[in-house]
Amino acid sequence: MDNNNLGLYLKALDSANSGIIITDNSLPDNPIIYCNKAFEKITGYSHKEIIGHNCRFLQMKDRNQPERAILKKHIEEGTESRVEIRNYKKNGDLFWNELYISPVKNENGKITNFIGVQNDITDRKKAEQDLREEKASVEKKVDERTRELQENEAFLSSIIQTVRESLLVLDPDFRVISVNSYFLKTFKVTEEETVGKVLYELGNHQWDIEALREMLIKILPTNNPVIDFEVDHDFPYIGRKLMLLNAYRIEFDGQYKDNILLAIEDITDKRDIDRRKDDFLSIASHELKTPLTTIKTLVQLLERRLDKGIDEKFKSTLHKVSVNIERLNNLINELLDTSKIHSGNIEINRQPFDINKLIHETVDNSLYNVSSSHRIEIKGKTNAIVEGDEIKISQVLNNIVSNAVKYSPGADKIEILLGNVGNFVKISVKDFGVGIDYDDKSKIFERFFRVKDVQQKFSGLGIGLYVSQEIIKMHGGTIWVESELGSGSVFSFTLPILKNEEK
Template sequence: MAINEQENHNRGGNHEVTPLIYAALDASSSGIIITDNRLPDNPIIYSNKAFEKITGYEANEIIGHNCRFLQADERRQEAREIIREAVDKGMHVTVEIRNYRKNGDLFWNELSISPLRNEKGEVTHFIGVQNDITARKNAEEKLSFERQRMEKVILERTENLRNNEEYLNSIIQTIRESLVVLDPNLNVLTVNQSFLRTFKVTKSDTIGKLLFDLGNRQWDIEGLRTMLETVLPTSNPVLDFEVEHDFPYIGKKNMLLNAHRVELEGDYKDRILLAIEDITERRAIEKRKDDFLSIASHELKTPLTAVKGYIQLIKRFVPKDNSRLIDVVQKSDTQIERLNKLIVELLDVSKIQSGKLDIHRGEFDFDKMVKDTIEHIQFSNDECNIVLEGTTGVMYEGDESHLSQVVGNLISNAIKYSPGNNQINVYLSSLMNRIKFSVRDYGFGISIEDQKKVFDRFYRVGEIREKIAGMGIGLYICEQIIKQHDGNLWVDSELGKGSIFSFTLPLK
């Protein structure tokens, strides 16, 4: 069976067969994927429309990933081990597994996996067929819940708690953030003391009035109105909705809004809870920090360039028989290069934050760029062997310099964070209309919780921070560069078992 048009062409097959197969697969109501077992980590190379609909992901977010990304944080499910064993043995298997859609919703997936073999009997691909059985699972859970007859007790306790006005008011008043309780018509029912202090008003100025009329219509803010009148009626909570507004009496405020529609019985039916966090000072501090980084980086660049020139000049006059002096000069040159790299990264962060990171696109040989970058790194890291496997065979149109920076950073990190290991692996492959780069190390590994933050600016994993120096900006820059190329960068890791950093880039 042909897997893609390129393979069909290489085998001299009928060029009309593959489109018909894909059309048939797309017509299926079951989600269908095809993975390439010949490539590292068995990545997905095809997904049909039903798979995209079930998971909420688009094709460009699916291709290149291993199927396990759908399990999010739940990596210890028994079904995963069953799947892993079946893949290792090239066997058919059907399991029920907990998956998560792109928006974070859980769904139960009935997954059937079947191997495809070539003429030699080798497993080249796997076909996965999935069906959403969430409704059935929910029904089973509901029956079990009803048999235990706990629902009545829980509802009674919840109702008593919600109907306790004194308890609710004490919570509202205790919260340090500004909190407003609104009725369905957006009239203010109550506010806490933090709101009164922050916005310098009294209860008589607020209670019973339309939110947008407060303070001579100071609260008639376009962003706030959009949130309450457009987003919130969908019954979905609104989280971290940022609004900036210049109030006539208290000045400009940056506010982070969280809103929940709460539907209760009795006296508290259909309330809207609006939490307002004043982040004005935080944003000011962040801006001052970014300004400082930009200024400091530029100011350091000039004297460093001069020092680097002096070192190069000194190298010319160092006697060849003075090995100690040669070693001192070489170490100085290495440290200057390290400092120069750090300053370049700080400048990149500054450019990214100000939206001024320039991407200069041009056509270049992607495989050659990777090989040249590896050779440069290998030259100064002879204790660790960098093994390159696979090719893309692609002339890619993008910013070669910045992409080389990403490749170099990921490989250097793999060496840096796996001390004592004498090898890392780099993989290149072409997947449908994307190219994929991966680097695997056998070092510390990263926990699930830290993986969510590892691409944040200045974030460093606690345990690693204590062992290895760094600023936590390299991965942030890498992610931003890949995003500028409409690509995806991610990490797959387990503590104590190393990490695999991968990115995919779309082809025109």
């Protein structure tokens, strides 16, 4: 097929209303290697967030659907299938997917790919559900009673007053209808000075803030809330405050229709504490780096001057010292990287390099002494040339493999899987260890986050994966984990391909 025809076919697929994907059955876990624009629109994920994943990621935590078993059976048998399955968009919204899958075979009859076509049938499902709900008089009474409670002013006011966060209810003209005591206390005003007044006129116009006006004007025309909007302002009497604002349009019927709920969180002290913590990390890391470098040099000098007659126990002890110095050095480097990332000062030295060669060299040169009880197996290959920082990408692989070894003490191997998925190279590290709970997977890449169940069993600060995620982001890729408790974990990341070398 010539390039003109291929381009025409791809344009045709992109113009389709149905979501279309193609998976590569020859690669481990049958990953997605192509998706059209409709698939991105239906799921809410971008192209680079889709490529390399197995289709199951759309079910999120909803893994017990019988349709999954049906799909698995047909894929194993290499036959066509049609199911209606619950999927979830990137923002967590449920949508019903009418999914068709069909195998693609080569001239030898071997299945090389699967084509999936999906249609969002949420509206049809909702209509079916609405018909059932109309027949359920009890549910209707509950809905009516719930609406009455929501419209009850005393009920709403009690919620506002008990929240330890500044809350205001505004009418469509931004006039204050209700305010809680926490707001009055924080900004040193009275209820008489606040209720009934336009927000911008409060306290001699101290709330007439351009950023606040811009935020509120965007709310009423849409149903979208404003989340975590930062406002930095110098207030009379209380000084400069950094505030986090969240605004929601109230969609109740009746007297509260089109009102705005405005939540204000004072994060001045929190941000200052974070800044001081980052400063401490940076200073402490630099101060530790200098004596550690000296110690490392001296230990290396001792190792080079060891005579053949030296006691083996002394040699073993010196080797353990060297290994732990290197471990401490890596930890300090991660702390420095964390500080640089948070301050936006981390540097990426971009050069084209052979990713396949880098993976093998990292395993041979850096990971050979990670564990004497685990063997590291590399499966698959890629001839991809990637543009980026070799040292940083090697650091990512080191972090992931070291974690795989740490959290699989009862296993004896770690697998590294390589392959091309569309315009990306995909690297996966598979362990056979303790696994990760679903609720923790969304937090696993946060700075200093550690799973509670393993904190006592395994050492660490919870920064390696945070640093790894930021490095991969800077390279235009994505990183994610697939895991279940007791079934091990697969950490994967993708990097854009600069070009492919013919070998």
